[in-house]
Amino acid sequence: MQFALTEEQNLIRDMVRDFAEKEIAPSARIRDEEEHFDRDLMFGRLGELGLTGIIFPEQYGGGGSDYISYAIAVEELSRVCASTGVTLSAHISLGSNPIYLFGSEDQKQQFLRPMAEGEKLGAFGLTEPSAGSDAGGTRTTAVRDGDSWILNGTKIFITNAGEADTYVVFARTDKEAQKHHGISAFIVEKGAPGFSFGKKEQKMGIRSSPTFELVFENCRIPAENLLGEIGNGFKVAMKTLDGGRIGIASQALGIAQGALDASVAYAKERQQFDLPIARFQGVQFQLADMATQVEAARILIYKAAWRASAGLSYSTESAMAKLFASETAMKVTTQAVQIHGGYGYTREFPVERMMRDAKITEIYEGTSEIQRLVIGTALCR
Numbered sequence: 001m002q003f004a005l006t007e008e009q010n011l012i013r014d015m016v017r018d019f020a021e022k023e024i025a026p027s028a029r030i031r032d033e034e035e036h037f038d039r040d041l042m043f044g045r046l047g048e049l050g051l052t053g054i055i056f057p058e059q060y061g062g063g064g065s066d067y068i069s070y071a072i073a074v075e076e077l078s079r080v081c082a083s084t085g086v087t088l089s090a091h092i093s094l095g096s097n098p099i100y101l102f103g104s105e106d107q108k109q110q111f112l113r114p115m116a117e118g119e120k121l122g123a124f125g126l127t128e129p130s131a132g133s134d135a136g137g138t139r140t141t142a143v144r145d146g147d148s149w150i151l152n153g154t155k156i157f158i159t160n161a162g163e164a165d166t167y168v169v170f171a172r173t174d175k176e177a178q179k180h181h182g183i184s185a186f187i188v189e190k191g192a193p194g195f196s197f198g199k200k201e202q203k204m205g206i207r208s209s210p211t212f213e214l215v216f217e218n219c220r221i222p223a224e225n226l227l228g229e230i231g232n233g234f235k236v237a238m239k240t241l242d243g244g245r246i247g248i249a250s251q252a253l254g255i256a257q258g259a260l261d262a263s264v265a266y267a268k269e270r271q272q273f274d275l276p277i278a279r280f281q282g283v284q285f286q287l288a289d290m291a292t293q294v295e296a297a298r299i300l301i302y303k304a305a306w307r308a309s310a311g312l313s314y315s316t317e318s319a320m321a322k323l324f325a326s327e328t329a330m331k332v333t334t335q336a337v338q339i340h341g342g343y344g345y346t347r348e349f350p351v352e353r354m355m356r357d358a359k360i361t362e363i364y365e366g367t368s369e370i371q372r373l374v375i376g377t378a379l380c381r
């Protein structure tokens, strides 16, 4: 066992940190205020850096790196802008990875390659108004009609929606089947007839990441856009989410690290009682707890990522990493606001945005309760 990053992983951290600090950070506050998704900056530039296909083999336009490198990239982006972090995470883990894992060779060349190369942005449509945590309650339908599938239904809260070009969407192909059975996965392209976008969500945090409803009204897609085997969609979704949870855990880690860094810097700067507040043990103890939780989250994430790259099972490990990292992000950002005092409650300092951004990591890709359910089920099997 060794804890050091490889030379490649260190190079990726340096490159992404440099890019994030110089190019992403300066506009993070204004994009948050204006709910502005800057596609060129938040996706196009990531493609130029080779990040949009980082975990996929070169034969599909990817970078051929491992999951730890991917986790590092999402962490470094999220350290300055959690919206950019989730854009990459949703694109890679949710939009692209199911096509890599379950797609035919033709689907990989047609859909995955342009996504990995940063030309087309991906998204994932699982959640519905009455099927959130209970993903097996999917009501959207897909009916075969000659050489096409016809989709009807609504997906809600979809990250990257509106901007994304390629959507992996789940629909019921067998109306008689119960619960998670009889669901299939499909690839739907923006512009497909009968596919439109509904309400844009106005959110507490990650406000420069677009979140829209997907509306399917007799939406016609080619028969060959079925992804994986018919009726196997729930497993496609679950395996996809195993990887996605590493991405969101890394987003949470980045937010927490950013809040810790800001707090240490502020505590050294801010004077009260004729001393920098960092000299008070009460403040140092808070910083010590924050740093310890951040490091523990990082190690859980790297372990899950390492198992994913080694081809080992990692469902429980990614649920643990996501659970711990997201709850750490919430605790650490709340403490960061406390250390900044009244200034931390204003938009002058980024910790206010970080605390708002942290909350979503306890909700999406499975709430903290669902992560506990996944871990608990594995323990008591």
Ligand code: CAA
Residues within 6 Å of the ligand: 086, 090, 094, 124, 126, 127, 132, 133, 134, 135, 136, 159, 179, 180, 234, 235, 238, 239, 241, 242, 248, 315, 363, 364, 365, 366, 367, 370, 373, 374
């Ligand atoms: N890998 C492979 N198969 C799996 C699996 C996994 N990780 N987890 C479950 N399965 C299989 C089971 O083995 C079972 O198979 P059989 O039918 O062969 O027995 C089948 O799936 C059903 O399993 P469960 O009975 O455990 O299913 P359930 O209905 O009780 O649901 C759940 C389990 C974990 C709660 C699941 O519904 C879930 O993960 N819910 C949360 C949904 C979620 O995370 N949504 C995120 C949307 S994406 C998002 O939010 C985007 C973003 O962040 C940007």
Ligand code: FAD
Residues within 6 Å of the ligand: 090, 124, 125, 126, 127, 131, 132, 133, 134, 156, 157, 158, 159, 160, 203, 211, 360, 363, 364, 365, 366, 367, 368, 369, 370, 373
């Ligand atoms: P519910 O399932 O209604 O849960 C409500 C509460 O009940 C929660 O506290 C939950 O933990 C608890 N609960 C539910 N069931 C149980 C149980 N069995 N045991 C204990 N507690 C339980 N979805 C996508 O498909 N694609 C996306 O790209 C996407 N992006 C998102 C982006 C944002 C900003 C948001 C807000 C959501 C996004 N989602 C996306 C949806 C997200 O995954 C769901 O919101 C999440 O899974 C929870 O579902 P829900 O909102 O319906 O809550």
